[in-house]
Amino acid sequence: MTKSLFLLPGDGIGPEAMGEVRKIIAYMNAEQGVGFETDEGLVGGCAYDAHGAAISEGDMAKAMNADAVLFGAVGGPKWDDVPYEVRPEAGLLRLRKDLELFANLRPAICYPALANASSLKPELVEGLDILIVRELTGGVYFGEPKEIIDLGNGQKRGIDTQVYDTYEIERIASVAFELARTRKNRVCSMEKRNVMKSGVLWNQVVTETHKRAFSDVQLEHMLADAGGMQLVRAPKQFDVIVTDNLFGDMLSDVAAMLTGSLGMLPSASLGAPDAKTGKRKALYEPVHGSAPDIAGKGIANPIAMIASFAMCLRYSFNMVAEAERLEKAIANVLDQGIRTGDIMAEGCRQVGTSEMGNAILKEFSDLSA
């Protein structure tokens, strides 16, 4: 079986974090004979600089044909004034939409050694293990019309449209219920049915999907604003949270801070399994952005990117033991008190991006021996 990986490091700290994953891939090929075949392309601002588009057609085709895409981050102030259609973020949105990556899995795990790094009291986050399942190809991100119109009276109107069809809600709810069965068997669905028609439909379809095929899973509904509050009040009450594209974006950044830093949160963006082969298209992306404030300094935390690669091993290549070993390597390095600046604490040793990557690779290779 081929194992093709298409790497899109992107902008800002994206290439810095991806460099650490590249080392792990090289190690797995050289020492474990895994046989990953890698190729690389441009996405985001760097693609705009090279081709005038946030991703070229050639790189889109490569992403489409790869077994898995590894994505770094895009964006930055350099491209603040480029036309909206070709802004860096458009490259990521096109990848998600064209590859039909409707299910974005964002696990928020608080590693024991980092309970003190969260902005919340340690007892609230110790042992935290929640999974946000974010709908990724619908909602207000892609709904039409999406425009700014001139009203002709000195006023303009900005329009975004929140749209969800039954099948979109059904398939993301099914993913959440299936994943809950492998965890604590609980799903909390978040929408705003008190204000939004799409929220009313979301609530109905999740309820019906549950009744039809997943009644063994415990289901709860919560208004998304209250859900945000509960996430910081008592986050451990949740197991799996399923929500729409925009609420999922915001709630996952909130969840990131429960784990200590945005630099800790990985994600997997998955499509539906192919009817014939069972294979699903997939892109693995840290939740954080290009972090322009620290880009180029060699101090970014590469853990979100490395943990995204662990998700790739698990979901795209069924290399579950290797994924667990890589996650254990991350936990061990944190236990040793090795920290990048964003999760630095008293008594720990502060390191840069590549030193953190090297420490994780060493643990990974020790655990593999």
Ligand SMILES: NC(=O)c1ccc[n+]([C@@H]2O[C@H](COP(=O)([O-])OP(=O)(O)OC[C@H]3O[C@@H](n4cnc5c(N)ncnc54)[C@H](O)[C@@H]3O)[C@@H](O)[C@H]2O)c1
């Ligand atoms: N997936 C993506 O490519 C993605 C995601 C979010 C934002 N963005 C883009 O990134 C740019 C910057 O956005 P932003 O500043 O709102 O969000 P950001 O995630 O880039 O940064 C927010 C804060 O978190 C810190 N941070 C983020 N990742 C870190 C890491 N790995 N290690 C240490 N610190 C880290 C940053 O230094 C910054 O202070 C924007 O252009 C935005 O559109 C891209």
Ligand SMILES: CC(C)[C@H](C(=O)O)[C@@H](O)C(=O)O
């Ligand atoms: C960069 C941006 C398009 C993206 C999103 O809004 O989905 C990011 O914030 C994320 O969380 O993945």
Ligand SMILES: [Mg+2]
């Ligand atoms: Mg976001």
